[in-house]
Amino acid sequence: MWSFFHRLASPKHFYPFATRLIPWLGWSTLILFIVGLYLGLFVAPTDYQQGESYRIIYIHVPAAWMSMFVYMVMAISGGIGLVWKMKMADIVASSAAPLGAAFTILALATGSLWGKPMWGTWWIWDARLTSELILLFLYLGFIALQSAIEDRRTAANACAVLALVGVVNIPIIHYSVEWWNTLHQGATVTRFDKPAMATSMLIPLLTMFLAFKLYFGMTLLMRARVEILERERDASWMKDMIMESDK
Amino acid sequence: MSEFFNMGGYALYVWSSYGLALVILLANIILPMRRRKQQIAMIKRRLRRTL
Numbered sequence: 001m002w003s004f005f006h007r008l009a010s011p012k013h014f015y016p017f018a019t020r021l022i023p024w025l026g027w028s029t030l031i032l033f034i035v036g037l038y039l040g041l042f043v044a045p046t047d048y049q050q051g052e053s054y055r056i057i058y059i060h061v062p063a064a065w066m067s068m069f070v071y072m073v074m075a076i077s078g079g080i081g082l083v084w085k086m087k088m089a090d091i092v093a094s095s096a097a098p099l100g101a102a103f104t105i106l107a108l109a110t111g112s113l114w115g116k117p118m119w120g121t122w123w124i125w126d127a128r129l130t131s132e133l134i135l136l137f138l139y140l141g142f143i144a145l146q147s148a149i150e151d152r153r154t155a156a157n158a159c160a161v162l163a164l165v166g167v168v169n170i171p172i173i174h175y176s177v178e179w180w181n182t183l184h185q186g187a188t189v190t191r192f193d194k195p196a197m198a199t200s201m202l203i204p205l206l207t208m209f210l211a212f213k214l215y216f217g218m219t220l221l222m223r224a225r226v227e228i229l230e231r232e233r234d235a236s237w238m239k240d241m242i243m244e245s246d247k
Numbered sequence: 248m249s250e251f252f253n254m255g256g257y258a259l260y261v262w263s264s265y266g267l268a269l270v271i272l273l274a275n276i277i278l279p280m281r282r283r284k285q286q287i288a289m290i291k292r293r294l295r296r297t298l
Contacts, residue, residue, distance in 0.1 A: 041251075046255065051256070051257065052254040052256075052261060053255070053257035053260055053261060055261050056260065056261055056264045059264050059265060059267075059268045060264065098275075099275060102271050102274075102275055105271065106267065106268055106271050109264075109267055110264040110267065110268070113260045113261075113263050113264045113267075114260065114264070116260060117257055117260050215272060218276075219275050219276060219279065222276070222279040222280070222283070223279050225279070225283060226279050226282045226283045226286060229283060229286040229287065230286060233286070233289075233290050233293070239290070239294055242287060242290050242291060242294065243294065245287075
């Protein structure tokens with residue numbers, strides 16, 4: 001088991017592993033999205049307060065959860081790269097950053113599209129919205145810092161430090177709806193007592209969440225593969241592999 | 248069916264959200280696929296030059 005993880009730490013073994021896993025993740029993501037969309041758009045009942053507009057939840061909440069989850073993946077793998085000088089950990093961290101930024105943009109934009117009809121405004125400087133916007137800036141900062149530093153090792157270290165410092169924002173986002181009076185509604189799913197949501201609405205939400213999660217797994221591997229191609233283009237195993245695929 | 252697309256009067260907001268999600272999720276599949284093809288083509292060109 002451990003030797004398997006050890007092998008994955010080297011790009012040479014990670015690349016074919018990713019290639020084998022991507023189609024499986026792709027098909028399961030597709031199936032989960034079809035089921036989740038069917039349940040969320042056709043089966044889940046209309047909300048008694050928000051009418052049909054609440055269906056934005058099936059995009060908004062998974063995207064917002066993923067924006068925080070991907071940040072943790074990025075910070076932890078960045079930290080591993082920082083401490084153990086692991087090439088693969090740096091590759092995972094830098095592949096996660098643009099995906100995290102994409103989920104954050106999606107969460108903010110769908111939040112806006114939901115806020116307009118329900119709150120009467122596209123944007124408000126409320127604690128939840130502001131801390132999520134800071135999350136977007138952290139992702140963009142990570143990406144900008146990486147492209148600003150020429151040397152890969154230095155860039156990875158600097159980005160990892162930035163990512164680790166930024167982790168402080170994650171609990172702020174999560175608890176913002178409790179610590180401050182916000183326009184944003186409180187947690188409905190991640191509570192200690194049972195979720196304040198009907199099962200018929202909760203199941204599509206969890207299905208969509210799983211779909212988003214597998215989608216992230218797939219696109220993370222896809223991006224990691226491109227990063228490996230860019231970084232290892234002079235390695236002999238890479239040349240062998242490319243020649244092999246030509247036959 | 249038109250009732251479904253109307254989304255109780257919230258069509259603009261609901262379908263914009265789903266449309267945006269589709270665009271962002273598809274873009275993040277297509278972009279790395281294109282970059283991968285370009286990289287492989289470039290490595291091949293370099294290999295041919297050295298042979």
